[in-house]
Amino acid sequence: MATTYKTFLNNDVTTTRTLLHEAIPITGSIISGTYADANIKTFTSDLFEAVYDYPYLSSSANHIFDITCGYAPGSSMSASAARQGVAASDIQNKLNMYNEMSKVLVGHDVNGVIQKFDQDGDISAGGTKNEEAYFLNFARLLVKDEIKKGTFFLTMGSGSVYADGSDGSGVLMAAATRQTISDYGATNEFRVNSPAGEYGILYTSSAPIPHEDNQGVGLLYYQAGVAVLSASIFGDNYITPDGMMATASLSSSTITQNADNFRHRMYNLDFNNTTELNSTIYFCRVNHNEFNYSANPTYLSASQIVVKQQTTDAPVSFITTIGLYSADNELLAVAKLSEPLKKDPNNELILRVRLDY
Numbered sequence: 001m002a003t004t005y006k007t008f009l010n011n012d013v014t015t016t017r018t019l020l021h022e023a024i025p026i027t028g029s030i031i032s033g034t035y036a037d038a039n040i041k042t043f044t045s046d047l048f049e050a051v052y053d054y055p056y057l058s059s060s061a062n063h064i065f066d067i068t069c070g071y072a073p074g075s076s077m078s079a080s081a082a083r084q085g086v087a088a089s090d091i092q093n094k095l096n097m098y099n100e101m102s103k104v105l106v107g108h109d110v111n112g113v114i115q116k117f118d119q120d121g122d123i124s125a126g127g128t129k130n131e132e133a134y135f136l137n138f139a140r141l142l143v144k145d146e147i148k149k150g151t152f153f154l155t156m157g158s159g160s161v162y163a164d165g166s167d168g169s170g171v172l173m174a175a176a177t178r179q180t181i182s183d184y185g186a187t188n189e190f191r192v193n194s195p196a197g198e199y200g201i202l203y204t205s206s207a208p209i210p211h212e213d214n215q216g217v218g219l220l221y222y223q224a225g226v227a228v229l230s231a232s233i234f235g236d237n238y239i240t241p242d243g244m245m246a247t248a249s250l251s252s253s254t255i256t257q258n259a260d261n262f263r264h265r266m267y268n269l270d271f272n273n274t275t276e277l278n279s280t281i282y283f284c285r286v287n288h289n290e291f292n293y294s295a296n297p298t299y300l301s302a303s304q305i306v307v308k309q310q311t312t313d314a315p316v317s318f319i320t321t322i323g324l325y326s327a328d329n330e331l332l333a334v335a336k337l338s339e340p341l342k343k344d345p346n347n348e349l350i351l352r353v354r355l356d357y
Helices: 028-032 076-083 088-105 255-264
Strands: 013-027 049-052 063-071 132-138 153-157 162-164 170-172 178-182 191-194 197-204 218-221 226-230 237-239 245-247 266-286 317-325 331-343 349-356
Touching: 013 028, 028 255, 028 266, 049 255, 063 088, 063 255, 076 088, 088 132, 088 226, 088 255, 255 266, 266 317, 317 349, 331 349
Parallel strands: none
Antiparallel strands: 013 266, 049 063, 063 132, 132 226, 153 178, 153 266, 162 170, 178 197, 191 197, 197 218, 218 226, 237 245, 266 349, 317 331
8 A cells, every 4th residue: 555645747648549451251151151041030020130140040140241131211112022922921021121210310300201322422412312222231240349440341242142052062163254342532521411421322342532523322320330232232132042033122122132242243342440548647757856765665674775785775666557646536547567667766767657448
């Protein structure tokens, strides 16, 4: 227990913020080939599909992202679904998923109405709305605090990119035409008008530089870890893993069927995550006339300093521990030095203590 305390001044304390990044690669073979869909978990609610990095019944499996889709009330696809005689429950599921995602990511207008996803992010100016979308909701295990701006790359095929081989392994279909979707230029060009934090516009690799005639194909919400992709990036037809042609219309298929179709078109996905490390740094300044005596009772013997050989010798101590105390002298944190530091009236020390949180 310390018997002498020294108060920190304003110049003795500072704060820092460090951003740590980690590359996250997710190959299409894992998503739609290697495990023959044993790593894909579906639900009877038919609201979304969960993707794992291993068969999800394995103890080593990690949840990596969810896939779902939906359309806005009054969109062309919702009207088309009603005309095609699609089950009312399927229509309602897609309406609910779109409303849920837009409510969280876009928010309400001044009248309390849920706003729709905007193609260029300028919600107040109106413009083109993304009324039919696929949603990729990434696990916090991968995203950490946020997705690093400008690092998101999703390569999609026009048809099925990976098919299941006879042995259950992923077989690359070379005939697939691919396009890369990314938040090009988002490092300096992103939006802040979302209740969920910052987001960028997703563009295709054919025209990656944002300008007036290059409309975005989706939105990427960095802190929320959600990618919103326009359903217009796909055609109406889809090649299944067994080579058969099927319909991939967002209006006629269930959410689970659409999620399967989306997965089989994924060739590669990678981004960098971000971990924000906040620190408070305390500079413990030990002047030449301070802390030259130990607080340890064994420092004295019969009222004599035991480390002195002669009475005329200068006092000396060895600093081994730093304690940080509250205003009422309650011990809050302890820092141990790697080795004892000799302290006497002939030297001064500055000890740097860093608290991370």
